[in-house]
Amino acid sequence: MEIIIDSTLDNAVERPAYFRGSGHLVFGFLPPSGFITYDLLRKYVRAVLSTKAACDDSFWRTLLVPITIGILGTSVNVVPLHCACLERNGNGLLIAGDSGVGKSTLTAALTQRGHALISDDWTYFSKEQSALVAHGLCSPIKLLPDAVQFFRELRELTPVISLNGELAYEVDPGRLAGSTVKNSSRPCRIFFLERTFRPGCHFVSYPPESLREFFEKSAERLPDELVAAKTVRSTIIRALSTLPSWVIRTGEGPQRTAEAIDQFILEGKYAIA
Amino acid sequence: MQSLEFSHYSDPLDLLRRFIQTPTKATYRVDGARVGVETNDFTLLPELPLDAEFTGPCALEWKLIRDADSPGLLEPPMFLTSATLTVVAMGTACLLGLDHETHKLFGFIGADIDALTFQKYLVPFLCRMTKNVLSGDPIGCFVSWSHDSAHV
Numbered sequence: 538m539e540i541i542i543d544s545t546l547d548n549a550v551e552r553p554a555y556f557r558g559s560g561h562l563v564f565g566f567l568p569p570s571g572f573i574t575y576d577l578l579r580k581y582v583r584a585v586l587s588t589k590a591a592c593d594d595s596f597w598r599t600l601l602v603p604i605t606i607g608i609l610g611t612s613v614n615v616v617p618l619h620c621a622c623l624e625r626n627g628n629g630l631l632i633a634g635d636s637g638v639g640k641s642t643l644t645a646a647l648t649q650r651g652h653a654l655i656s657d658d659w660t661y662f663s664k665e666q667s668a669l670v671a672h673g674l675c676s677p678i679k680l681l682p683d684a685v686q687f688f689r690e691l692r693e694l695t696p697v698i699s700l701n702g703e704l705a706y707e708v709d710p711g712r713l714a715g716s717t718v719k720n721s722s723r724p725c726r727i728f729f730l731e732r733t734f735r736p737g738c739h740f741v742s743y744p745p746e747s748l749r750e751f752f753e754k755s756a757e758r759l760p761d762e763l764v765a766a767k768t769v770r771s772t773i774i775r776a777l778s779t780l781p782s783w784v785i786r787t788g789e790g791p792q793r794t795a796e797a798i799d800q801f802i803l804e805g806k807y808a809i810a
Numbered sequence: 811m812q813s814l815e816f817s818h819y820s821d822p823l824d825l826l827r828r829f830i831q832t833p834t835k836a837t838y839r840v841d842g843a844r845v846g847v848e849t850n851d852f853t854l855l856p857e858l859p860l861d862a863e864f865t866g867p868c869a870l871e872w873k874l875i876r877d878a879d880s881p882g883l884l885e886p887p888m889f890l891t892s893a894t895l896t897v898v899a900m901g902t903a904c905l906l907g908l909d910h911e912t913h914k915l916f917g918f919i920g921a922d923i924d925a926l927t928f929q930k931y932l933v934p935f936l937c938r939m940t941k942n943v944l945s946g947d948p949i950g951c952f953v954s955w956s957h958d959s960a961h962v
Binding site: 552555556557558560561562563564565566572574576579583585608755756757758760 | 821822823824828877899907909916918
Protein backbone atom coordinates (compact mmCIF):
# COMPACT_ATOMS: atom_id res chain seq x y z
CA MET A 538 0.00 0.00 0.00
CA GLU A 539 1.47 3.29 -1.06
CA ILE A 540 0.22 6.56 0.36
CA ILE A 541 1.19 9.84 -1.25
CA ILE A 542 0.64 12.94 0.86
CA ASP A 543 -0.26 16.00 -1.18
CA SER A 544 -0.65 19.19 0.84
CA THR A 545 -2.40 20.94 -2.06
CA LEU A 546 -5.39 18.68 -1.33
CA ASP A 547 -5.82 20.35 2.07
CA ASN A 548 -7.68 23.17 0.34
CA ALA A 549 -9.40 21.06 -2.31
CA VAL A 550 -13.15 20.78 -2.64
CA GLU A 551 -14.62 18.13 -0.34
CA ARG A 552 -16.30 15.18 -2.05
CA PRO A 553 -18.46 12.36 -0.77
CA ALA A 554 -17.18 8.78 -1.03
CA TYR A 555 -17.47 7.60 -4.61
CA PHE A 556 -16.16 4.26 -5.91
CA ARG A 557 -16.29 2.49 -9.23
CA GLY A 558 -14.62 -0.65 -10.54
CA SER A 559 -14.10 -2.88 -13.54
CA GLY A 560 -12.58 -6.32 -13.36
CA HIS A 561 -9.68 -6.27 -10.95
CA LEU A 562 -9.41 -2.48 -10.77
CA VAL A 563 -11.28 -0.29 -8.30
CA PHE A 564 -10.84 3.41 -7.78
CA GLY A 565 -12.58 6.31 -6.20
CA PHE A 566 -12.67 9.41 -4.11
CA LEU A 567 -12.20 9.15 -0.40
CA PRO A 568 -13.64 12.02 1.64
CA PRO A 569 -12.65 14.74 2.20
CA SER A 570 -10.40 15.06 -0.86
CA GLY A 571 -8.37 11.88 -1.36
CA PHE A 572 -8.17 9.56 -4.33
CA ILE A 573 -7.39 5.84 -4.15
CA THR A 574 -6.86 2.93 -6.53
CA TYR A 575 -6.94 -0.80 -5.82
CA ASP A 576 -5.39 -3.44 -8.05
CA LEU A 577 -7.02 -6.60 -6.72
CA LEU A 578 -4.96 -9.01 -8.83
CA ARG A 579 -1.58 -7.55 -7.99
CA LYS A 580 -2.72 -6.74 -4.44
CA TYR A 581 -1.56 -3.17 -4.71
CA VAL A 582 -3.14 -0.02 -3.27
CA ARG A 583 -2.13 3.53 -4.11
CA ALA A 584 -3.69 6.62 -2.58
CA VAL A 585 -3.21 10.37 -2.62
CA LEU A 586 -4.33 12.00 0.62
CA SER A 587 -4.38 15.49 2.03
CA THR A 588 -2.05 16.13 4.97
CA LYS A 589 -5.11 16.68 7.13
CA ALA A 590 -6.65 13.31 6.29
CA ALA A 591 -3.34 11.44 6.60
CA CYS A 592 -2.91 12.79 10.15
CA ASP A 593 -6.50 12.16 11.20
CA ASP A 594 -6.91 8.96 13.23
CA SER A 595 -10.67 8.87 12.65
CA PHE A 596 -10.15 9.08 8.86
CA TRP A 597 -8.05 5.89 9.01
CA ARG A 598 -10.34 4.13 11.48
CA THR A 599 -13.72 4.94 9.94
CA LEU A 600 -12.90 5.37 6.24
CA LEU A 601 -9.57 4.23 4.84
CA VAL A 602 -9.16 0.93 6.70
CA PRO A 603 -12.79 -0.31 6.52
CA ILE A 604 -13.14 0.63 2.85
CA THR A 605 -9.78 -0.91 1.97
CA ILE A 606 -10.53 -4.17 3.76
CA GLY A 607 -14.02 -4.21 2.25
CA ILE A 608 -12.64 -3.84 -1.29
CA LEU A 609 -9.33 -5.68 -1.07
CA GLY A 610 -10.12 -8.19 1.69
CA THR A 611 -11.27 -11.17 -0.34
CA SER A 612 -8.14 -10.89 -2.52
CA VAL A 613 -5.93 -11.22 0.56
CA ASN A 614 -7.91 -14.05 2.21
CA VAL A 615 -10.00 -11.85 4.50
CA VAL A 616 -13.63 -12.24 3.53
CA PRO A 617 -16.15 -9.53 4.42
CA LEU A 618 -19.64 -10.87 5.12
CA HIS A 619 -22.76 -9.02 6.12
CA CYS A 620 -23.38 -10.03 9.73
CA ALA A 621 -22.65 -8.90 13.26
CA CYS A 622 -20.30 -10.66 15.64
CA LEU A 623 -20.21 -10.68 19.43
CA GLU A 624 -18.37 -12.75 22.00
CA ARG A 625 -18.99 -14.05 25.49
CA ASN A 626 -16.84 -16.50 27.44
CA GLY A 627 -14.57 -16.91 24.44
CA ASN A 628 -17.42 -18.04 22.18
CA GLY A 629 -18.13 -15.97 19.09
CA LEU A 630 -21.76 -15.41 18.17
CA LEU A 631 -22.81 -14.27 14.71
CA ILE A 632 -26.06 -12.45 13.99
CA ALA A 633 -27.11 -12.71 10.35
CA GLY A 634 -30.30 -11.74 8.57
CA ASP A 635 -31.77 -9.69 5.77
CA SER A 636 -31.18 -5.95 5.62
CA GLY A 637 -33.44 -3.94 7.90
CA VAL A 638 -34.45 -6.90 10.07
CA GLY A 639 -32.87 -5.38 13.19
CA LYS A 640 -29.39 -6.95 13.44
CA SER A 641 -27.81 -3.76 14.73
CA THR A 642 -30.39 -3.05 17.41
CA LEU A 643 -30.17 -6.67 18.58
CA THR A 644 -26.37 -6.37 18.58
CA ALA A 645 -26.57 -3.20 20.68
CA ALA A 646 -28.95 -4.94 23.10
CA LEU A 647 -26.60 -7.94 23.39
CA THR A 648 -23.63 -5.68 24.16
CA GLN A 649 -25.67 -4.15 26.98
CA ARG A 650 -26.08 -7.66 28.38
CA GLY A 651 -22.34 -8.19 28.55
CA HIS A 652 -21.44 -9.58 25.13
CA ALA A 653 -18.27 -8.00 23.77
CA LEU A 654 -18.74 -6.35 20.39
CA ILE A 655 -16.53 -7.52 17.54
CA SER A 656 -18.47 -5.97 14.67
CA ASP A 657 -21.89 -4.61 13.95
CA ASP A 658 -22.50 -4.48 10.21
CA TRP A 659 -19.61 -6.22 8.44
CA THR A 660 -17.49 -9.01 9.85
CA TYR A 661 -14.21 -10.02 8.24
CA PHE A 662 -13.43 -13.74 8.25
CA SER A 663 -10.12 -15.49 7.84
CA LYS A 664 -8.78 -18.96 8.45
CA GLU A 665 -5.94 -19.34 10.90
CA GLN A 666 -4.53 -22.85 11.16
CA SER A 667 -7.77 -24.18 9.73
CA ALA A 668 -9.87 -22.39 12.39
CA LEU A 669 -12.29 -19.67 11.42
CA VAL A 670 -11.59 -16.26 12.92
CA ALA A 671 -14.00 -13.32 12.81
CA HIS A 672 -12.45 -9.87 12.87
CA GLY A 673 -13.97 -6.47 13.56
CA LEU A 674 -12.70 -2.95 12.97
CA CYS A 675 -13.89 -1.25 16.16
CA SER A 676 -16.35 0.69 14.01
CA PRO A 677 -19.30 2.44 15.61
CA ILE A 678 -22.64 0.64 15.78
CA LYS A 679 -25.01 2.06 13.18
CA LEU A 680 -28.58 2.39 14.45
CA LEU A 681 -31.50 3.69 12.42
CA PRO A 682 -33.43 6.68 13.87
CA ASP A 683 -36.32 4.53 15.17
CA ALA A 684 -33.87 2.71 17.49
CA VAL A 685 -34.21 5.69 19.84
CA GLN A 686 -37.32 4.01 21.28
CA PHE A 687 -35.13 1.15 22.57
CA PHE A 688 -32.00 3.02 23.63
CA ARG A 689 -32.43 6.16 25.70
CA GLU A 690 -28.74 6.96 25.24
CA LEU A 691 -29.48 7.90 21.63
CA ARG A 692 -31.52 10.94 22.66
CA GLU A 693 -28.29 12.80 23.28
CA LEU A 694 -27.04 12.09 19.76
CA THR A 695 -27.94 13.37 16.30
CA PRO A 696 -28.33 10.97 13.38
CA VAL A 697 -25.90 11.55 10.52
CA ILE A 698 -25.81 10.51 6.87
CA SER A 699 -23.59 7.45 6.77
CA LEU A 700 -21.36 6.24 3.90
CA ASN A 701 -24.17 4.30 2.23
CA GLY A 702 -26.43 7.36 2.31
CA GLU A 703 -28.62 6.15 5.20
CA LEU A 704 -29.57 8.46 8.05
CA ALA A 705 -28.38 6.71 11.21
CA TYR A 706 -26.97 7.13 14.68
CA GLU A 707 -23.33 6.11 14.73
CA VAL A 708 -22.79 5.00 18.29
CA ASP A 709 -19.46 4.36 19.93
CA PRO A 710 -20.14 1.06 21.75
CA GLY A 711 -18.68 2.59 24.91
CA ARG A 712 -21.76 4.82 25.04
CA LEU A 713 -24.02 1.84 25.60
CA ALA A 714 -23.85 0.79 29.21
CA GLY A 715 -21.95 -2.44 29.72
CA SER A 716 -20.39 -2.51 26.25
CA THR A 717 -16.88 -3.72 25.62
CA VAL A 718 -15.09 -4.10 22.30
CA LYS A 719 -12.78 -6.85 21.00
CA ASN A 720 -10.85 -7.15 17.75
CA SER A 721 -11.51 -10.78 16.91
CA SER A 722 -13.18 -13.97 18.00
CA ARG A 723 -13.68 -17.59 16.97
CA PRO A 724 -17.28 -17.96 15.83
CA CYS A 725 -19.09 -20.87 17.48
CA ARG A 726 -22.74 -20.32 16.60
CA ILE A 727 -24.97 -18.34 14.30
CA PHE A 728 -28.41 -16.87 14.83
CA PHE A 729 -30.34 -15.89 11.74
CA LEU A 730 -32.77 -13.14 12.71
CA GLU A 731 -36.31 -12.97 11.34
CA ARG A 732 -39.15 -10.67 12.39
CA THR A 733 -42.65 -11.96 13.00
CA PHE A 734 -45.90 -10.51 14.34
CA ARG A 735 -46.24 -13.50 16.64
CA PRO A 736 -45.24 -12.56 20.22
CA GLY A 737 -42.24 -14.29 21.79
CA CYS A 738 -38.95 -15.62 20.41
CA HIS A 739 -38.83 -18.97 18.70
CA PHE A 740 -35.67 -20.86 17.82
CA VAL A 741 -35.59 -23.26 14.90
CA SER A 742 -32.55 -25.16 13.71
CA TYR A 743 -31.19 -23.67 10.48
CA PRO A 744 -29.97 -26.08 7.79
CA PRO A 745 -26.33 -25.59 6.69
CA GLU A 746 -27.31 -25.40 3.02
CA SER A 747 -29.74 -22.51 3.72
CA LEU A 748 -27.07 -20.65 5.64
CA ARG A 749 -24.57 -21.21 2.88
CA GLU A 750 -27.05 -20.00 0.28
CA PHE A 751 -27.78 -16.89 2.33
CA PHE A 752 -24.11 -15.89 2.61
CA GLU A 753 -23.40 -16.71 -1.04
CA LYS A 754 -26.38 -14.70 -2.25
CA SER A 755 -25.81 -11.71 0.01
CA ALA A 756 -22.11 -11.34 -0.83
CA GLU A 757 -20.78 -8.83 -3.31
CA ARG A 758 -20.58 -10.09 -6.89
CA LEU A 759 -16.99 -10.71 -7.90
CA PRO A 760 -15.70 -10.58 -11.48
CA ASP A 761 -14.34 -13.68 -13.21
CA GLU A 762 -10.78 -12.30 -13.07
CA LEU A 763 -10.77 -12.82 -9.31
CA VAL A 764 -10.92 -16.61 -9.37
CA ALA A 765 -8.74 -17.06 -6.28
CA ALA A 766 -10.84 -14.56 -4.29
CA LYS A 767 -14.04 -16.39 -5.24
CA THR A 768 -12.54 -19.68 -4.09
CA VAL A 769 -11.40 -18.22 -0.77
CA ARG A 770 -14.84 -16.78 -0.13
CA SER A 771 -16.60 -20.05 -0.92
CA THR A 772 -14.25 -21.92 1.42
CA ILE A 773 -14.97 -19.51 4.27
CA ILE A 774 -18.72 -19.66 3.65
CA ARG A 775 -18.64 -23.46 3.57
CA ALA A 776 -16.80 -23.47 6.91
CA LEU A 777 -19.29 -21.01 8.40
CA SER A 778 -22.25 -23.07 7.31
CA THR A 779 -21.04 -26.03 9.36
CA LEU A 780 -21.43 -24.05 12.62
CA PRO A 781 -24.47 -24.73 14.80
CA SER A 782 -27.11 -22.26 13.64
CA TRP A 783 -30.70 -21.32 14.35
CA VAL A 784 -33.33 -19.05 12.95
CA ILE A 785 -34.68 -16.84 15.68
CA ARG A 786 -38.19 -15.66 14.86
CA THR A 787 -38.99 -12.77 17.10
CA GLY A 788 -41.99 -10.58 17.65
CA GLU A 789 -40.26 -8.84 20.53
CA GLY A 790 -38.06 -5.76 20.87
CA PRO A 791 -34.25 -6.04 20.80
CA GLN A 792 -33.79 -6.21 24.59
CA ARG A 793 -36.30 -9.03 25.00
CA THR A 794 -34.83 -10.87 22.00
CA ALA A 795 -31.31 -10.51 23.42
CA GLU A 796 -32.56 -11.91 26.73
CA ALA A 797 -34.11 -14.87 24.89
CA ILE A 798 -30.82 -15.59 23.12
CA ASP A 799 -28.94 -15.52 26.41
CA GLN A 800 -31.51 -17.81 27.96
CA PHE A 801 -31.29 -20.18 24.99
CA ILE A 802 -27.51 -20.32 25.32
CA LEU A 803 -27.67 -20.68 29.10
CA GLU A 804 -30.08 -23.57 28.96
CA GLY A 805 -27.59 -25.35 26.69
CA LYS A 806 -30.21 -26.52 24.27
CA TYR A 807 -27.37 -27.32 21.93
CA ALA A 808 -23.74 -28.29 22.14
CA ILE A 809 -20.82 -26.40 20.67
CA ALA A 810 -18.54 -28.75 18.80
CA MET B 811 -25.50 21.64 -19.84
CA GLN B 812 -28.36 19.27 -20.37
CA SER B 813 -27.95 15.84 -18.85
CA LEU B 814 -28.32 12.85 -21.11
CA GLU B 815 -31.24 10.71 -20.17
CA PHE B 816 -29.89 7.37 -19.15
CA SER B 817 -31.18 4.64 -16.94
CA HIS B 818 -29.89 4.44 -13.39
CA TYR B 819 -28.19 1.25 -12.32
CA SER B 820 -29.00 -0.31 -9.01
CA ASP B 821 -27.66 -3.62 -7.77
CA PRO B 822 -27.01 -3.86 -4.03
CA LEU B 823 -24.50 -6.65 -4.70
CA ASP B 824 -22.61 -4.61 -7.28
CA LEU B 825 -21.99 -1.28 -5.62
CA LEU B 826 -18.85 -0.76 -7.71
CA ARG B 827 -20.87 -1.19 -10.94
CA ARG B 828 -18.52 -3.78 -12.34
CA PHE B 829 -21.36 -5.68 -13.98
CA ILE B 830 -23.01 -2.95 -16.04
CA GLN B 831 -23.65 -4.50 -19.44
CA THR B 832 -21.82 -2.96 -22.40
CA PRO B 833 -23.60 -4.45 -25.41
CA THR B 834 -22.62 -1.85 -28.03
CA LYS B 835 -19.35 -2.88 -29.65
CA ALA B 836 -17.14 -1.66 -32.49
CA THR B 837 -13.50 -1.85 -33.55
CA TYR B 838 -11.36 1.07 -34.67
CA ARG B 839 -7.91 1.92 -35.92
CA VAL B 840 -5.91 4.11 -33.58
CA ASP B 841 -2.51 4.98 -34.99
CA GLY B 842 -2.41 1.71 -36.89
CA ALA B 843 -3.46 -0.43 -33.94
CA ARG B 844 -6.74 -2.30 -33.70
CA VAL B 845 -8.77 -1.07 -30.73
CA GLY B 846 -12.01 -2.66 -29.56
CA VAL B 847 -14.58 -0.46 -27.88
CA GLU B 848 -17.57 -1.63 -25.90
CA THR B 849 -20.07 0.60 -24.18
CA ASN B 850 -23.56 0.84 -22.75
CA ASP B 851 -24.22 4.10 -24.63
CA PHE B 852 -23.77 4.51 -28.38
CA THR B 853 -22.87 8.22 -27.93
CA LEU B 854 -19.66 6.99 -26.34
CA LEU B 855 -18.53 5.30 -29.54
CA PRO B 856 -15.61 7.43 -30.72
CA GLU B 857 -15.61 9.20 -34.06
CA LEU B 858 -12.52 7.39 -35.24
CA PRO B 859 -11.82 5.31 -38.38
CA LEU B 860 -13.67 2.01 -38.10
CA ASP B 861 -11.75 -1.19 -38.56
CA ALA B 862 -14.16 -3.55 -40.25
CA GLU B 863 -11.69 -5.32 -42.51
CA PHE B 864 -9.66 -7.32 -40.03
CA THR B 865 -10.49 -9.98 -37.54
CA GLY B 866 -8.48 -11.28 -34.64
CA PRO B 867 -7.47 -9.86 -31.31
CA CYS B 868 -7.39 -6.17 -30.56
CA ALA B 869 -4.18 -4.51 -29.41
CA LEU B 870 -6.16 -2.72 -26.74
CA GLU B 871 -9.73 -2.74 -25.46
CA TRP B 872 -11.74 0.18 -24.18
CA LYS B 873 -14.76 -0.37 -21.96
CA LEU B 874 -16.67 2.91 -21.61
CA ILE B 875 -19.58 3.12 -19.23
CA ARG B 876 -22.09 5.91 -19.16
CA ASP B 877 -22.73 6.42 -15.47
CA ALA B 878 -26.10 8.06 -14.93
CA ASP B 879 -25.38 8.58 -11.25
CA SER B 880 -22.19 10.59 -11.71
CA PRO B 881 -23.05 14.25 -12.09
CA GLY B 882 -20.72 17.16 -12.84
CA LEU B 883 -18.35 18.38 -15.51
CA LEU B 884 -14.77 17.51 -16.28
CA GLU B 885 -12.21 18.78 -13.81
CA PRO B 886 -8.44 19.06 -14.24
CA PRO B 887 -7.08 15.52 -14.37
CA MET B 888 -5.42 13.89 -11.41
CA PHE B 889 -3.00 11.09 -12.36
CA LEU B 890 -1.93 8.07 -10.38
CA THR B 891 0.55 6.05 -12.37
CA SER B 892 2.61 2.99 -11.59
CA ALA B 893 4.51 0.44 -13.67
CA THR B 894 1.30 -1.50 -14.29
CA LEU B 895 -1.52 1.03 -14.07
CA THR B 896 -2.47 4.51 -15.13
CA VAL B 897 -5.49 5.97 -13.41
CA VAL B 898 -6.90 9.36 -14.28
CA ALA B 899 -9.66 11.15 -12.40
CA MET B 900 -11.30 14.26 -13.83
CA GLY B 901 -13.71 14.62 -10.94
CA THR B 902 -16.55 12.14 -10.69
CA ALA B 903 -17.50 13.03 -14.27
CA CYS B 904 -14.72 10.92 -15.69
CA LEU B 905 -12.65 8.16 -14.16
CA LEU B 906 -10.25 6.23 -16.39
CA GLY B 907 -8.10 3.22 -15.64
CA LEU B 908 -5.59 1.56 -17.95
CA ASP B 909 -3.84 -1.71 -17.20
CA HIS B 910 -0.50 -1.64 -19.04
CA GLU B 911 -0.14 -5.41 -19.02
CA THR B 912 -3.60 -6.61 -19.96
CA HIS B 913 -4.07 -3.68 -22.35
CA LYS B 914 -7.53 -2.97 -21.02
CA LEU B 915 -8.78 0.54 -20.51
CA PHE B 916 -12.01 1.29 -18.76
CA GLY B 917 -13.79 4.52 -18.05
CA PHE B 918 -16.86 5.78 -16.25
CA ILE B 919 -18.26 8.83 -18.00
CA GLY B 920 -20.78 10.95 -16.09
CA ALA B 921 -24.26 11.88 -17.21
CA ASP B 922 -23.39 15.55 -17.79
CA ILE B 923 -20.63 14.86 -20.32
CA ASP B 924 -22.31 15.37 -23.65
CA ALA B 925 -21.29 13.77 -26.92
CA LEU B 926 -19.41 16.85 -28.13
CA THR B 927 -17.31 17.10 -24.98
CA PHE B 928 -16.63 13.39 -25.14
CA GLN B 929 -15.51 13.49 -28.77
CA LYS B 930 -13.56 16.74 -28.49
CA TYR B 931 -11.77 16.21 -25.17
CA LEU B 932 -11.98 12.66 -24.00
CA VAL B 933 -11.45 10.71 -27.21
CA PRO B 934 -8.09 12.43 -27.92
CA PHE B 935 -7.15 11.76 -24.30
CA LEU B 936 -8.04 8.07 -24.64
CA CYS B 937 -6.15 7.85 -27.94
CA ARG B 938 -3.10 9.35 -26.32
CA MET B 939 -3.24 6.85 -23.46
CA THR B 940 -3.63 4.06 -26.02
CA LYS B 941 -0.74 5.15 -28.23
CA ASN B 942 1.60 5.54 -25.33
CA VAL B 943 0.84 2.23 -23.69
CA LEU B 944 1.24 0.46 -27.03
CA SER B 945 4.56 2.20 -27.60
CA GLY B 946 5.76 0.93 -24.25
CA ASP B 947 5.89 4.27 -22.47
CA PRO B 948 2.61 4.47 -20.56
CA ILE B 949 3.82 6.70 -17.76
CA GLY B 950 5.77 9.20 -19.78
CA CYS B 951 2.75 9.92 -21.91
CA PHE B 952 1.32 12.42 -19.50
CA VAL B 953 4.37 14.51 -18.87
CA SER B 954 3.48 16.94 -21.58
CA TRP B 955 -0.27 16.75 -21.07
CA SER B 956 -1.76 20.12 -20.29
CA HIS B 957 -4.27 20.16 -17.45
CA ASP B 958 -6.19 22.90 -19.18
CA SER B 959 -6.78 20.83 -22.27
CA ALA B 960 -9.15 18.53 -20.41
CA HIS B 961 -10.81 21.26 -18.41
CA VAL B 962 -14.24 22.18 -19.72
